[in-house]
Amino acid sequence: YRKMATLSVCQPQLGGFSFENCKRNAVLEAEVTKLGCNVPSARKTGTTICGVVFKDGIVLGADTRATEGMIVADKNCSKIHYISPNIYCCGAGTAADTEMTTQIISSNLELHSLSTSRLPRVATANRMLKQMLFRYQGHIGAALVLGGVDCNGPHLYSIYPHGSTDKLPYVTMGSGSLAAMAVFEDRYKQDMEEEDAKRLVRDAIAAGIFNDLGSGSNIDLCVITKGRVDYLRPHDMANKKGVRTGNYKYKQGTTGVLTKSVIKLDLEVVEETVQTMDTS
C-alpha cells in the first residue's frame, strides 16, 4: 500500500501562483550563464497586430508567426482571441500569457453577462484586463488590442503589459507596430466603408510582415459589426511557400528486372506460454 507524502504545515494551502522555485531558478540561471549557455526562453509572438474603427464597427488584424528566439515556432498561429460574441482581442507578447489572460477574461465576462443578463460591453473587458495586468506589475507580458461593438457603438482599446490602456480610433501593437502605424497614419480616415477598412488593415499588417523579422506568414482579419462577426482566417496568404518545379522521382519500370529468386523462411514454434493479467 502507498502513503501520500505529507508536509507538516499549519496553514491550509492556497491556489494561484507559487513562488517556491524562484530562488532555485535564480541560482540555476547564474550557474548556467557562468558556463556560457542560455536558459530556454519563453515563446513570444513578436507580432504585428492592429485595429481600426470604421463606420459600422471594428476591423482587427494580425499576422500569424510565433517566434522562439531566432526560430519560427509556429507558422500559422491564431492571434485573434475570442472574448465574447461581440468582442475579440488580438494579443502580442508572450504567447502563453496572451492566451491564458484572454481566456480568463472571456470566462469572467461570460459569468458577468449571465449575472447581468446583458450583452457584455467592451469597457468592462478593458477594465477587467487592465486591473489584472496592473496587479501583476507587468510580469504577465501581454500587449493586447481589444475591439468590439456593444450597445454604445464600436470601441477599440490598446492595453499594455503594465496595465495602461488607450481608447483610440486606430491602434497597433507588437514588434511590427511602427510599420503598421506608418500605414495607418498615412491612409486613415474617419467613417470608412467596410471594404476600405479591410484593405487598410490588410496593408498595415503586410507592412509589418515584410519589414519586421518577428512577424510573418499570413494575415488574419476579424470584422465585428452589430450582430455579425466575420473571422477571416486566413484573409490573405502573403507568404505562400513555393512549389517545387522539378521532380527527382523515377517512373515505375525505369530499372529493368534481370533475375528474380524467392527464398522461403521456415519459422517453427519453440515455446508457447500464457501470462494472465493481474486485474485485482
Place this chain on the structure above:
Amino acid sequence: MNTRGLRSQLKDSVPVTGMGPQVGAYGVQDTLRSGFSSVKNELLPSHALELSEKNFQLNQDKMNFSNLRNIQGLHAPLKLQMEYRAARQIQRLPFLQSSHLALDTLKGNDESISFEDILNDPAQSEMMGEPHIMVEYKLGMM
C-alpha cells in the same frame, strides 16, 4: 544579483510582516516544523510579486471596507465582517478540502475566475497536511 542591488533593496524596503523568521513557542526558530533557516532567504522575497500576492486579498478587503466606511458609515463594514466571520466557520477539519461556498458567495468569488482557481489547485495538491498537527494548530494546542 549584485551586492549593490541587494543593498538598495534593503535600504528602501519597508518592514513587512510576511517575511520574518518563523518563531516557535519559545521565541526561537522552530527547526522541527519549518526546517533550517537562512537569513538571506527570509529577508528578501524571492520574487517581486511574492509579498503583494500573499497579501492581495487582505489589502483589497481593507480598501473596500474603508471605502464603505467612508461612504455609508461604520455599520456597513461591521455588518459585512460579521457575516464573513459567520460564513468562515462553516468548514471541514483543517486538513480536508472545504468548499467555502457561503464565504465565496458573500465575497463574490462564485462569479469570477482568476489564477487562484486555475493554477496550483489545492484539491490537486500532491502533498497533504499532517492531520494531527493541523488540527492541534487550529485548536490552539501548539
